[in-house]
Amino acid sequence: MRMSRLLSQTLREAPSDAEIISHQLLVRAGYIRQMAAGIFTAMPLAKRSLTKIENIMRDEMNKINGQEMSMPVVNPAEIWKATGRWEKVGPEMGRFQDRNGRDMVLAMTHEEAVVAVVKDEVQSYRQLPMMIYHIQTKWRDDPRPRAGLIRVREFTMKDSYSLDQDWDGLDHQYANHYRAYFNIFGRCKLPVIAVESDVGMMGGNLAHEYMYITPIGEDTLLLCDKCGYSANRQIAEFKKVKAEEEKVLDREKIATPETKTIADLAALLEIPESKTDKVVFMMAAKSTEEGEQETLVFAIVRGDMELNETKLMNAVGARSLRLAEEEEIKACGAVPGYASPVGLKDVLVVVDDLIPQSPNLVAGANEEGFHFKNVNYGRDFTADIVADIAAAQDGDACPTCGAAMKAVRGVEVGNIFKLGTWYSEAVGATYQDADGNEKPIVMGSYGIGSGRLLASVVEEYNDKYGLILPITISPYEVHLVELAGSKDVSGEVKKTAEQIYKDLTAAGLEVLFDDRDESPGVKFNDADLIGIPLRLTVGHRALKEGGIELKLRHESEKSQIPVGQAVEKTQEIIQGLYDEVLDNLETVEFEG
RNA sequence: CGGGGUGUAGCGCAGUUGGGAGCGCGCCGCGUUUGGGACGCGGAGGUCGACGGUUCAAGUCCGUCCACCCCGACCA
CATH class of the missing domain: 3.90.960.10 (YbaK/aminoacyl-tRNA synthetase-associated domain)
Structure with missing residues (x-):
């Protein structure tokens, strides 16, 4: 992609209403633009990153036998009335009427849509277990959107749903997701921990939230360094210190x-x-x-x-x-x-x-x-x-080992939830078992928001110059900067840069080519701001020695390679960056 | 929903006692520059958030409303 054609202008100053770093940088670097409170446009750069994040999700979901589908954003109110959530959910649910006056819902999640489909499609235990997922827009009219992409009203979420004959089956799919989610965050290089969380009123018996620990987080977590206990404060237990025995006195x-x-x-x-x-x-x-x-x-x-x-x-x-x-x-x-x-x-x-x-x-x-x-x-x-x-507080004793716990803030980037049979019973989504008995399907639901994940990664990896994106979710793999200028009378710099752009692209690399007529300072600063992991510079300085310059975004040193090796060397480095992410991936199994 | 704040050019902002709509960045043209956000000259760009009121005259004063941000409540 030529930067001269890219619909993404960088800004020297962030809008004054952007307060947290990821919001400021994503706006300044031209990734996102706000349209209303909690409603954003993903500009081409952000869209490419989000697509990569979503492809990682797809890959990990497919690995645990997920079937991708797409359920509608607009649901008839009937299916929400069937589960009782039409009445239960307050003003955060988007509602409208179609031209015939029928009540409609903008889906805030898709359990209703799942059971509405599954009810008719799944009849036999032979069809189970099953896992379906989709990556779809949600609307939640949050009373207080904030912090850029961290908390929005319209967002895209990968949500998956497991369907099983019994709780053992659910346990298995739950464990699959537990592991897959660590893989997803790991491949995006986002450090997360899984904490136990509230299961609410839906009759489930277990839920975990994936938390990215950061001071800007909205949830408070209690962690025990000694035994590893971790829980959302909403449910965190602690050992209470009993008062000393006393004689009961008169009131x-x-x-x-x-x-x-x-x-x-x-x-x-x-x-x-x-x-x-x-x-x-x-x-x-x-x-x-x-x-x-x-x-x-x-x-x-x-x-x-x-x-x-x-x-x-x-x-x-x-x-x-x-x-x-x-x-x-x-x-x-x-x-x-x-x-x-x-x-x-x-x-x-x-x-x-x-x-x-x-x-x-x-x-x-x-x-x-x-x-x-x-x-x-x-x-x-x-x-x-x-x-x-x-409520458990910082310093309270861990419920399992008694050590002092610490309270930290976190952003919930994903959650997994054993739903059980609450939804399937509500709408009669049942199957026949081998003995001919009708039983409700046992369900789980699992979600990750792609925009919040992107914002969290940006929050984690940045410096004063801009984003520093991991290769796996960077909009482009290579940022090619051409510094022709008026000194380039022979056109050699320009010609070489154009040729390298062509060669890299032909070799299958994703290249953002800064072909604009801008000063070197502007180009370098924009490159740093946008945060693509590898920068190649074609300028007269290196070119007179037959080379081009190479710099990794997360390092300060530059190096030089011969023009003739540009493609080969770049491929090698990019591959190295991908390998590094995968090499550091740890498999985390669910134990519980 | 409660508390606080802000609305003036794409972005950041100034605008005094009520009388000229401005500055920096960005954008367009010409020229000079060209390895870390260059410079000169010329230009385009505004329902001053909206509506109503006061006044000879309102960006400025009064009222109502709206939008956006922050804290809380709420929420996955």
């Missing part, structure tokens, strides 16, 4: 004016925060026969801990949670700032499992300006549910 009401926070309370009474109860009021939404219903949940953790909303949601079986409004709190007789489970009725009380083991805590008195001392679970109040609802 006592004390005046605590203007003391509405745990910190204030601990300071006023000169006690540690761990000697207090923290109350958080949440409104939990549940889907019932009569539709959506909200109930107030009175959640209690020890004062030194934080509530984990995902754990609470799972404990009460809610679909979603939100903080309660002050009026809603008052309506049940509690007093914000002085709230307490003591003496309350008709609310759902959920306490963290550490509370019953913590004697003589300070809790609110449900009266403005007063707290109770020596509140004890069992004697002074009881809960409807006792469960682990506290």
Whole structure:
């Protein structure tokens, strides 16, 4: 490709609304342009990279017997009504009506489409196991798109779906994906870890998220260096330190004016925060026969801990949670700032499992300006549910080995999920087993977003000059720079560069040829910005010695090769770059 | 949805008490330059986010709305 014809202008300055590095660089280098919040155009450079990423996904999916297909982006509402998600999913689902007033959905994922097809096509155990996948556009009307390609509303995802007779079959396909996903990220040179994640309400029993560790990540992970335990904070467990045994004391009401926070309370009474109860009021939404219903949940953790909303949601079986409004709190007789489970009725009380083991805590008195001392679970109040609802924090003890865990941020670049029979039962996607029994197909679903993956790689590999892309996903393999200028009176430089461009292309290499009439500085800076791994320079300096110059993007040294060896040498280097990626690929098997 | 911020040329920005729509980069033409974002001269490019109001006069003041960014809520 000649740069003089490329629809991708580099920018000296990034748009002011680009804040993270990958966003700035991808815009500056001409890979992407924004069209609306969370909606981007992939310019030719980005499109080539994305295609390469997707081809790596294809290859790895095909290796584990995936069959590529393409399911529609626009779905009839019926198939979403069949699984209940038409009602269940909120405004993040794109909906519209066709000309005849029929409800339509812009697919945010394709479980519905899968079961709609499979229901009619799969009838016998003889057809199973099966694995299908596609690479397709998704629309999720995220309330807050951000960080360039990291979090968008319209995106392309490789999503695959495993279909099995039983859970053993699913376990096998799950393990296949677990390994294949490490291969995909490895081939893109993106370092990731797999962490256990929330399975939500879909009845699955296991899910992993592939996380690229970076401070710009939106998820918090807890990692144990000692034993390797790793989990999303949403579900991370930890060993809680029990309070020391104490004699249970009599409850006592004390005046605590203007003391509405745990910190204030601990300071006023000169006690540690761990000697207090923290109350958080949440409104939990549940889907019932009569539709959506909200109930107030009175959640209690020890004062030194934080509530984990995902754990609470799972404990009460809610679909979603939100903080309660002050009026809603008052309506049940509690007093914000002085709230307490003591003496309350008709609310759902959920306490963290550490509370019953913590004697003589300070809790609110449900009266403005007063707290109770020596509140004890069992004697002074009881809960409807006792469960682990506290959030693990940096430094907390690992649930398996007890070592201190660390909290880090990560971007979720992929996830694998044992769905089980939730969808197949909902729509009656069943097969007949060898004994003639009708059984629901056991499913798994697995996804990787290609744009987010590209942005993560850029985030990982860059310097102040621009991108430094791995050869496997670089839009071109070679960046050929011609420095003819007016000194090139004989046209020798120009001629040589044109010939090398022709030869490299003929040899099957993907070449971006900077044939523009620009100064050397401009060309070099653009080459660095675009980040193709190998740069060849044809200029009078080397050419008078019969050579051309060669430089790897990730190294600072330049070298020279004879013009006659340009093709051969370039092929060798490019092959070396590919080999290096494959040589460093580690096979990671699922153990669990 | 709550809090904060920004909307002026393709990008980055300036615009004072209300009266001229500007600067740098980029773009077009001519010339000089040519190994790390060169220089001179000449040029094109604007519903000043939108609508309404105040005023002799609005980029500037007032109101409403919209868009985009950041934090939170939410979300895979």
